[in-house]
Amino acid sequence: MSPRRQKNGGTRFPDAPLDGPLLEVDNVKTMFKTPRGLVHAVDGVEFTLERGKTIGIVGESGCGKSVLSRSIMGLLPNNVVREGSIRFEGNEIGHAVGEEMRHFWGTQMSMVFQDPMTSLNPVMRIGNQITESLRYHLDVSKDYANEAALALLQSVGIPEAKRRLREYPHQLSGGMRQRVMIAIALACGPKLLFADEPTTALDVTVQAQILDLLQQQQRERFMAMVLVTHDLGVVAGRTDDIAVMYAGRIVEKAPTRLLFSETRHPYTEALLKSIPKLAQPSHMRLDAIAGRPPDLVNPPPGCKFAPRCPYAQARCLVEEPPLDDSATPGHAFRCFYPVGSNEGKDALARNLAAGATASGRPVFAEGDALATGTVVV
Amino acid sequence: MRTALRRVIQLVVVLLCVSFFSFALISLFPGDPVVAIVGFSSAPQRAEIRHELRLDEPFIQQYGHWLGNFAKGNLGNVYYGPTGRGKVSTQVGQSLPISLQLMAYSMIITLLIAIPLGVFAAYKAGSVFDKLANATAFGSIALPDFALALILSYWVGVKLRWLPSSGYVHPTANLVEHLKSMTLPALSLAVGQIAGYMRLLRSDMIATLQEDYILMAKSKGIPTRRILWRHAVRPSSLTLLTVAGLNVGALIGGAIVVELIFGIPGMGRLLATAIFTRQFVELQSIVALIAIGYVIVNVIIDVLYTVFDPRIRDARAIA
Ligand SMILES: Nc1ncnc2c1ncn2[C@@H]1O[C@H](COP(=O)(O)OP(=O)(O)OP(=O)(O)O)[C@@H](O)[C@H]1O
Ligand SMILES: [Mg+2]
Numbered sequence: 032m033s034p035r036r037q038k039n040g041g042t043r044f045p046d047a048p049l050d051g052p053l054l055e056v057d058n059v060k061t062m063f064k065t066p067r068g069l070v071h072a073v074d075g076v077e078f079t080l081e082r083g084k085t086i087g088i089v090g091e092s093g094c095g096k097s098v099l100s101r102s103i104m105g106l107l108p109n110n111v112v113r114e115g116s117i118r119f120e121g122n123e124i125g126h127a128v129g130e131e132m133r134h135f136w137g138t139q140m141s142m143v144f145q146d147p148m149t150s151l152n153p154v155m156r157i158g159n160q161i162t163e164s165l166r167y168h169l170d171v172s173k174d175y176a177n178e179a180a181l182a183l184l185q186s187v188g189i190p191e192a193k194r195r196l197r198e199y200p201h202q203l204s205g206g207m208r209q210r211v212m213i214a215i216a217l218a219c220g221p222k223l224l225f226a227d228e229p230t231t232a233l234d235v236t237v238q239a240q241i242l243d244l245l246q247q248q249q250r251e252r253f254m255a256m257v258l259v260t261h262d263l264g265v266v267a268g269r270t271d272d273i274a275v276m277y278a279g280r281i282v283e284k285a286p287t288r289l290l291f292s293e294t295r296h297p298y299t300e301a302l303l304k305s306i307p308k309l310a311q312p313s314h315m316r317l318d319a320i321a322g323r324p325p326d327l328v329n330p331p332p333g334c335k336f337a338p339r340c341p342y343a344q345a346r347c348l349v350e351e352p353p354l355d356d357s358a359t360p361g362h363a364f365r366c367f368y369p370v371g372s373n374e375g376k377d378a379l380a381r382n383l384a385a386g387a388t389a390s391g392r393p394v395f396a397e398g399d400a401l402a403t404g405t406v407v408v
Numbered sequence: 409m410r411t412a413l414r415r416v417i418q419l420v421v422v423l424l425c426v427s428f429f430s431f432a433l434i435s436l437f438p439g440d441p442v443v444a445i446v447g448f449s450s451a452p453q454r455a456e457i458r459h460e461l462r463l464d465e466p467f468i469q470q471y472g473h474w475l476g477n478f479a480k481g482n483l484g485n486v487y488y489g490p491t492g493r494g495k496v497s498t499q500v501g502q503s504l505p506i507s508l509q510l511m512a513y514s515m516i517i518t519l520l521i522a523i524p525l526g527v528f529a530a531y532k533a534g535s536v537f538d539k540l541a542n543a544t545a546f547g548s549i550a551l552p553d554f555a556l557a558l559i560l561s562y563w564v565g566v567k568l569r570w571l572p573s574s575g576y577v578h579p580t581a582n583l584v585e586h587l588k589s590m591t592l593p594a595l596s597l598a599v600g601q602i603a604g605y606m607r608l609l610r611s612d613m614i615a616t617l618q619e620d621y622i623l624m625a626k627s628k629g630i631p632t633r634r635i636l637w638r639h640a641v642r643p644s645s646l647t648l649l650t651v652a653g654l655n656v657g658a659l660i661g662g663a664i665v666v667e668l669i670f671g672i673p674g675m676g677r678l679l680a681t682a683i684f685t686r687q688f689v690e691l692q693s694i695v696a697l698i699a700i701g702y703v704i705v706n707v708i709i710d711v712l713y714t715v716f717d718p719r720i721r722d723a724r725a726i727a
Contacts, residue, residue, distance in 0.1 A: 104627065106626060106627055129632075133631070134629065135629070136626070136627050136629030137627070137628045137629035141627060141628070142624075144620060144623070144624055146620060149619065150621050150623075150624045151621055152621040152625065152639050152643070153643065153718070153719055154643050154716065154718060154719075155638070163630055163638070164628040164630060167631070167634070168629060199718040199719070201718070201719050212624075215624075219629075
């Protein structure tokens with residue numbers, strides 16, 4: 032029996048073309064029905080991911096990073112409305128519901144969750160948690176699955192892997208558990224891996240190790256990866272592209288180096304300034320940006336970032352800028368007064384002269400900073 | 409190992425207390441126990457029995473003597489008039505297995521119905537099925553088991569004649585008839601319990617289904633059935649287990665009544681007869697046995713905890 036024969040994976044659609052992007056996300060909207068009204072958690076996101084490439088999704092807590100990854104995977108609760116198009120290997124999966132998506136989960140795409148302390152089943156042995164998807168999806172014998180699980184554990188750098196297979200999650204440290212989670216996610220050889228803040232719950236010292244492991248596995252397996260984080264420092268140098276999210280939409284998208292060297296959106300600029308220093312605990316919220324994200328039930332008209340933006344002009348409050356391509360290929364952003372442009376410089380100068388932005392938020396140049404205002408460095 | 413030893417010592421202490429209280433409770437009967445036991449009798453006969461029961465000795469010595477015998481399996485005598493004697497241990501030996509069968513069957517029925525219902529109600533929380541199951545559950549909790557026993561005995565047993573309305577057949581005599589004779593009694597006992605267990609499991613299960621590791625399991629693409637049964641049931645059943653242990657008391661109480669209604673010669677009937685004929689020696693032994701059974705069941709439940717949740721095992725080892 033060939034162990035690689037797939038019983039349940041990839042049978043729904045005819046053989047996918049091997050050219051063309053792996054994942055195309057177009058105008059995806061995800062709304063939660065709540066007693067307060069519709070929460071627009073993801074509001075018109077688009078991006079494309081090629082095979083074997085990585086994209087970083089960055090933004091503050093609550094901006095919709097997790098909901099976006101779960102929307103793409105189709106791992107959403109029932110009180111949800113999902114719109115837009117998601118194409119995986121050219122096949123439309125944006126409207127697939129639970130049962131149809133199950134054939135993709137594990138074999139085509141899988142996810143590493145944020146908190147390894149709560150995401151492993153506390154009453155199942157590590158080994159069983161790894162082998163169950165192998166046995167179900169790949170229809171392999173118990174012995175083969177056990178061998179594969181052992182090899183997986185070794186490849187994610189778990190010492191004494193044989194013994195660990197028979198242990199329970201509580202017997203492992205946080206870093207080890209996250210390695211186990213990665214092993215589980217990789218078990219059936221997915222083409223796309225979502226890593227949703229894979230290091231946020233971990234000690235600073237093991238964060239880099241886990242990120243290195245993810246990167247190494249991603250390269251070895253020629254697997255595409257969506258790396259979600261609230262820390263631009265994490266994705267710097269680790270991803271091909273970066274998409275910066277704010278209030279459920281992408282506000283700037285660029286190849287990684289470009290995003291850092293040619294930052295265009297004021298929100299990206301603010302995030303860059305708030306990259307946690309090495310000494311800070313990484314779970315610290317990014318409260319370096321003054322103000323709060325908007326209410327996702329009744330988002331304000333215009334640019335969602337305008338109320339917190341030091342560049343904000345009257346136009347920003349009424350008209351939402353589209354996600355337009357810049358002169359540089361692959362670089363797009365949503366802003367009328369981009370950072371580094373003449374319009375941006377003028378806008379900032381006007382606001383500084385007036386002492387406030389169009390939304391009424393005070394701005395000050397560095398030096399006479401007030402605790403509450405938006406400080407322009 | 410040390411924890412095991414400590415548990416054994418704990419168990420012995422608890423059993424001593426339990427036996428002491430069951431002994432004391434019945435000894436504190438008002439009036440002359442000898443008169444209660446044998447009724448009409450001559451003064452020398454009464455004196456003989458009084459000596460036999462060591463009622464002329466101090467209370468503590470009485471207890472020590474009784475406990476010694478109890479530990480050796482000598483549960484005392486039943487008195488048929490001033491001269492007739494029967495061994496309580498013989499009677500218990502005949503009745504206890506029957507009661508245990510009844511309770512086991514009703515437990516099996518309870519869990520076989522309650523667990524799938526609870527799991528499904530949690531999975532479909534808020535659905536029509538869930539609401540219907542809840543409403544039915546309330547109804548069946550409100551219905552006392554003796555009432556249900558009477559209804560079942562009358563309708564299914566006497567009117568429809570589907571199943572025997574009373575009597576007991578030994579399993580070695582005829583297994584099919586045995587199961588038939590136990591169906592209605594076990595069902596009467598089970599129905600009241602099903603609802604409770606179902607609702608317990610449902611609420612714990614709903615909480616479990618919110619856990620991250622369930623989403624994680626889902627993201628592996630394994631079937632929903634497997635997620636529910638392999639991932640969610642075990643962590644959701646600790647409360648169920650606890651309550652099942654505590655419920656053994658209610659089960660014993662229910663069994664007594666149900667045995668009487670269906671004419672099953674179990675411990676319930678033995679106990680009732682002992683009460684009506686004031687066989688206080690027999691009562692002491694039976695009450696002590698029931699209490700000990702209760703304690704043992706709960707010790708077993710304690711062990712099951714560690715089987716169900718490995719974290720408890722390790723917490724114990726550290727403590
Ligand atoms: N089940 C739900 N019901 C209602 N609202 C939800 C639900 N899940 C998420 N949301 C809302 O959607 C928005 C986006 O949440 P999401 O979890 O994607 O944020 P995030 O960017 O991943 O943040 P974090 O960095 O904290 O993980 C939040 O405002 C959140 O309140
Ligand atoms: Mg998140």
